Amino acid sequence: MEFKKLSKEELKAKLTSLQFMVTQQCGTETPFSNAYWDNKREGIYVDVASGEPLFSSKDKYDSGTGWPSFTKLLEEENTVLKEDDSKGMRRIEVRSKQGDSHLGHLFNDGPKPTGKRYYMNSAALRFIPKEDLEKEGYERYKKLFES
Numbered sequence: 001m002e003f004k005k006l007s008k009e010e011l012k013a014k015l016t017s018l019q020f021m022v023t024q025q026c027g028t029e030t031p032f033s034n035a036y037w038d039n040k041r042e043g044i045y046v047d048v049a050s051g052e053p054l055f056s057s058k059d060k061y062d063s064g065t066g067w068p069s070f071t072k073l074l075e076e077e078n079t080v081l082k083e084d085d086s087k088g089m090r091r092i093e094v095r096s097k098q099g100d101s102h103l104g105h106l107f108n109d110g111p112k113p114t115g116k117r118y119y120m121n122s123a124a125l126r127f128i129p130k131e132d133l134e135k136e137g138y139e140r141y142k143k144l145f146e147s
Contacts, residue, residue: 001137003050003078003098011049022123023049023101026086026093031066034122038062042145043129044074044138045120050099052078054125055118056144063110063117068125070118071110074141081106094118 012020021027031037036045045055045068055070063069073079077097084093084105092106103124110117128136130145 001051003047003052003096005098005100006049015049016123019048019123022121023047023099023103026102027121027123029067029121029123034067036068036122036125036127037066039068039127041127041129043127044133044141044144045070045125045127046138047078047096047099047101047103048124048126049101050096051126052096052098053138053141054078054096054103055120056141057130058144061111063119065119067104067119068122069110070120071114071116073118079103094120 104120
């Protein structure tokens with residue numbers, strides 16, 4: 001599967017206005033009223049713009065923030081971490097590598113064993129349920145959900 005950055009015109013045609021604002025303009029969605037903050041289904045989360053695999057539901061937890069939070073990345077090579085000094089605080093921004101989408105931020109106040117909290121915008125993600133992984137081209141991740 002090939003992942004790449006789409007043109008601005010392609011992104012505007014593919015994404016909703018909220019998805020475009022979050023992924024392309026470093027926006028943030030409202031907590032507790034977004035698509036995945038309380039999603040409990042098994043599957044993976046990919047970049048809504050490029051399709052790059054990012055997180056597994058196995059690593060998702062309720063951080064109490066109102067945004068989907070994860071303890072680790074599914075594929076580290078699919079992300080880039082950047083210092084973000086906006087909003088009067090020092091944070092680590094998480095971006096998709098090929099799609100260059102703004103996804104959210106990383107903090108070091110998560111649960112064990114990693115101590116990481118990747119808190120993401122649902123608008124930057126697309127959830128693929130475990131039963132759809134093969135038909136969506138992500139069959140290599142089916143093994144994560146086999147007992």
